[in-house]
Amino acid sequence: MATGRASDRAYETLRREILQWRLAPGTVLGEVEQATRLGISRTPLREALSRLAADGLVETQTGRGLVVAAVSPDAVRGLFELREALETAAAALAAERREPTVFAELAERFDGAADLVEQGDLDAYYALVARFDDAIDASLDNAYLVAALRGVRTHLQRIRRLAYDDPARLVRAASEHRTIAEAIRDGEAELARTATYVHLRASLRHIRSTPHLDAARPKESP
Amino acid sequence: MATGRASDRAYETLRREILQWRLAPGTVLGEVEQATRLGISRTPLREALSRLAADGLVETQTGRGLVVAAVSPDAVRGLFELREALETAAAALAAERREPTVFAELAERFDGAADLVEQGDLDAYYALVARFDDAIDASLDNAYLVAALRGVRTHLQRIRRLAYDDPARLVRAASEHRTIAEAIRDGEAELARTATYVHLRASLRHIRSTPHLDAARPKESP
DNA sequence: CCGGGTTTCATTGTATACATTGAGAGAGTG
DNA sequence: CACTCTCTCAATGTATACAATGAAACCCGG
DSSP, rough: OOSOHHHHHHHHHHHHHHTTTSSTTBBBHHHHHHHHHHOOOOOHHHHHHHHHHTSSEEEEETEEEEEEOOOOHHHHHHHHHHHHHHHHHHHHHHHHOOHHHHHHHHHHHHHTTTHHHHHHOHHHHHHHHHHHHHHHHHHHHOOOHHHHHHHHHHHHHHHHHHHHHHHHHHHHHHHHHHHHHHHTTTOHHHHHHHHHHHHHHHHHHHHHHSSSOOOOOOOOOO | OOOSSSSHHHHHHHHHHHHHTOOOTTTTTTTTHHHHTTSHHHHHHHHHHHHHHHHHHHEETTTEEEOOOOOOHHHHHHHHHHHHHHHHHHHHHHHHHHOOHHHHHHHHHHTTTTHHHHTTHHHHHHHHHHHHHHHEEEEEEEHHHHHHHHHHHHHHHHHHHHHHOOOOHHHHHHHHHHHHHHHHHTOOOOHHHHHHHHHHHHHHHHHHSSOOSSSOOOOOOO
């Protein structure tokens, strides 16, 4: 343990805690307080906080210093507007790149993913989605777009904790992912774009349909 | 002078110098060297460098520390793929917001912008484009999307120095902007999206048609 | 009881001293 | 002559001490 740079460890720790709702939105992050808690000095902690601010996970609240960013229905709308712009474009570009082998395999995996979900192996399903995202990123060969997608996925992780883990939804999501993967495999850019659009709207509808924990409340660790 | 935080001043100064090609791509930014030059200590300088790295203006080169990010034809492609995704979505969303007054005025201004360019008042034209961008941002009401757009525009400033200030192109660009503003004014989302797509492709074609200063060379300040 | 000014003190911003790392020079050997 | 191992040192990473800022508490006059 305690490997690598202290600022990196602090960044990873705080990031994880924020995404897991261990640090609730609105929590004030005092420098001395957090540095003491993490067992490092203020200098590397400040660097970690800078990076979190660049990610949009913490914000400077007037006077009170840095606080964990809020998660409001309005923020969800904004995030999905950005997500739609980025992911539809990414799917279309990936299809145009014509690298079918990876996406052919992913399409088959998504075909069997409903079984995974129904057997309760949600982690395996999420790992498959992560592989799909990685395949998209690799085929894009575009550092700017990949960086923007990474930022969206970061914030999405936090929102997922409000709504996900509904097997019925995940079975449908797997089917949607399969459609997208097949379109990319076949080089059908417009189909990939539209299928992504359909998937994202279904995802947003599902999130909005669940009882909102609008108030910021910490959540048990899994 | 010397107002505000030292880290802010260092960030603004370095950012400006990078965008103006005063600091050429590939330039190594040693901490002690830059801190001495800017008359501050290493602590606030490091904070400024962190923010520049988050912006993508500087990158960590293995071993040699931080260097000013490269500008390659591949980077231009990547930036325009992201720009297309963001700006077409932004134009469509702005049209859907139905706030015609600002864009009606901007459309009229762009109608007269050809005269500005032909009279050589390029700064007035660029100021008009900046007002247009601000109007889009304001109507979006979406912090995530606006932040992503800001990042794209930052990198675009650096690329513009390779190619722009061609009056013939700017006259056509003004016409394209007018078309977009009118579409937003009239609430025609798909037209706004498509007109933006046309504008960006013309802009990219123009940049690619100019003799490339691929090698990183500093440019005189204006 | 209320408003305004002042003081205090916690918190952030900055400087500097110390620790650590890794790249390059140099010597030694096959 | 090439290769490798070690050594050196300049650079970054970290800790801590000091400065400055601003928010809350408190006092005092009205």
